[in-house]
Amino acid sequence: MKKELSILLDKYYKGETNLEEEKTIREEVSEMTESDSVRDVFAYYNSAEKVPEEVLEEIFESLEKKGKKRRLPSWIYPATAAAASLIFFMMAWGIHQNKINREQQFALMEDALASVANGLQPAEEEQEMLVLWVDENVEIIIN
Amino acid sequence: MTTEDFKQRMMPFACRLYPMMKRILGSDEDTRDAMQELMIRLWNKRKELDDCLNLGAYVAVAARNFCYDVRKRKKLPSSDYSVEVLIPGMNSELQQEASEKLYWVHQVIARLPEKYREVLLMREIDGLSIEEIHHLTGYEMPYIRVLLSRSRTKVREEIEKIYNYEKRTIHTA
Numbered sequence: 001m002k003k004e005l006s007i008l009l010d011k012y013y014k015g016e017t018n019l020e021e022e023k024t025i026r027e028e029v030s031e032m033t034e035s036d037s038v039r040d041v042f043a044y045y046n047s048a049e050k051v052p053e054e055v056l057e058e059i060f061e062s063l064e065k066k067g068k069k070r071r072l073p074s075w076i077y078p079a080t081a082a083a084a085s086l087i088f089f090m091m092a093w094g095i096h097q098n099k100i101n102r103e104q105q106f107a108l109m110e111d112a113l114a115s116v117a118n119g120l121q122p123a124e125e126e127q128e129m130l131v132l133w134v135d136e137n138v139e140i141i142i143n
Numbered sequence: 144m145t146t147e148d149f150k151q152r153m154m155p156f157a158c159r160l161y162p163m164m165k166r167i168l169g170s171d172e173d174t175r176d177a178m179q180e181l182m183i184r185l186w187n188k189r190k191e192l193d194d195c196l197n198l199g200a201y202v203a204v205a206a207r208n209f210c211y212d213v214r215k216r217k218k219l220p221s222s223d224y225s226v227e228v229l230i231p232g233m234n235s236e237l238q239q240e241a242s243e244k245l246y247w248v249h250q251v252i253a254r255l256p257e258k259y260r261e262v263l264l265m266r267e268i269d270g271l272s273i274e275e276i277h278h279l280t281g282y283e284m285p286y287i288r289v290l291l292s293r294s295r296t297k298v299r300e301e302i303e304k305i306y307n308y309e310k311r312t313i314h315t316a
Contacts (some may be wrong), residue, residue: 015292
């Protein structure tokens with residue numbers, strides 16, 4: 001084993017190496033030909049399952065689709081708010097107008113019914129009176 | 144930030160964090176689903192990512208917390224550090240000898256106390272920095288170095304014991 005590698009490994013087992021130094025150790029150790037506990041331990045770390053690239057590609061692809069679906073022009077939000085307000089006012093105005101129309105129709109109907117009712121009233125009959133006596137002081141009338 | 148920029152930025156983290164996520168969730172299917180959902184969440188928070196001082200630690204913590212949430216939500220069993228998780232091709236006859244050695248290493252690591260194993264795997268397999276491990280585990284950085292030192296030494300000693308035993312057995316035979 002090279003002296004430099006031996007020094008690095010001492011540092012490694014003391015937990016004092018940084019990621020860069022550990023990368024160097026892995027490279028150097030993987031070049032060792034004879035079977036050795038150190039080499040096999042690093043071989044195990046290197047054999048650890050890595051995520052297949054196509055899996056990640058698939059994940060990001062689905063994200064891209066979602067991103068595209070969600071990407072709306074910036075003016076769409078104020079425009080939507082304005083349209084919603086307009087519809088609200090139009091509906092409120094419509095309701096108000098309906099109310100006025102109904103009141104007017106009711107008044108007109110009331111007038112018409114009153115006229116009909118007046119037309120149907122019998123003419124006031126003149127009461128027949130029998131005048132028996134009239135002078136300066138007394139009037140005798142029989143209904 | 145476009146989705147392409149996001150992908151370029153997140154791809155290295157996704158690669159690095161996948162094994163850790165799988166150790167928590169146990170199956171490939173759950174890990175892929177979790178990774179997808181995590182990336183959507185991070186995409187929705189992309190403005191916050193720009194202000195992040197240590198993006199690696201932020202993403203690692205988000206991934207770990209998210210996986211524990213998923214495991215709780217789906218009521219998944221605690222994933223033991225099983226052979227299938229890390230050594231594909233164990234049954235291949237051509238790789239039998241090499242696989243056997245890897246299997247011993249695996250067994251030794253699996254028998255380490257949990258915090259030693261956790262820190263060791265975060266460093267050796269996930270390639271996380273000491274600072275990132277500190278954010279993930281809450282352990283102080285000098286203590287992480289101590290845990291690393293002890294776990295590395297323990298793994299080497301145990302493997303040497305097995306090899307010595309094997310040698311003695313062969314000589315005796």
